[in-house]
């Protein structure tokens with residue numbers, strides 16, 4: 503299980519007081535999920551929510567700012583470019599042509615996102631046996 507979490511201040515849905523909400527993004531068995539939970543100190547309201555694959559965009563942008571933007575780099579396709587292209591197209595729901603362009607780009611970074619998203623994608627591409635590396639995007 504790969505996971506990362508952070509705390510955001512959100513208004514309580516019951517009383518409007520500011521409540522610390524814990525968000526976590528996880529990858530288990532190659533599938534992304536996220537969850538949110540908070541307990542309001544003002545009124546005792548408690549919420550646990552389990553989300554699907556897509557982290558809410560407003561939360562995802564905080565993960566990117568606080569934890570950095572990460573890239574899945576292709577180091578070596580190990581002679582199995584076609585397998586990698588097909589696996590990448592399937593994982594990202596893009597066309598094989600778009601996947602091929604990413605594989606052939608120099609430097610070849612296959613995708614960009616949160617650390618957990620990239621590590622999850624790396625696992626989903628494992629069957630292609632390419633040499634991959636998750637690296638933090640340089641810059642602020």
Ligand SMILES: [Zn+2]
Pocket residue numbers: 514515516517518519542543544545546547
């Ligand atoms: Zn409350």
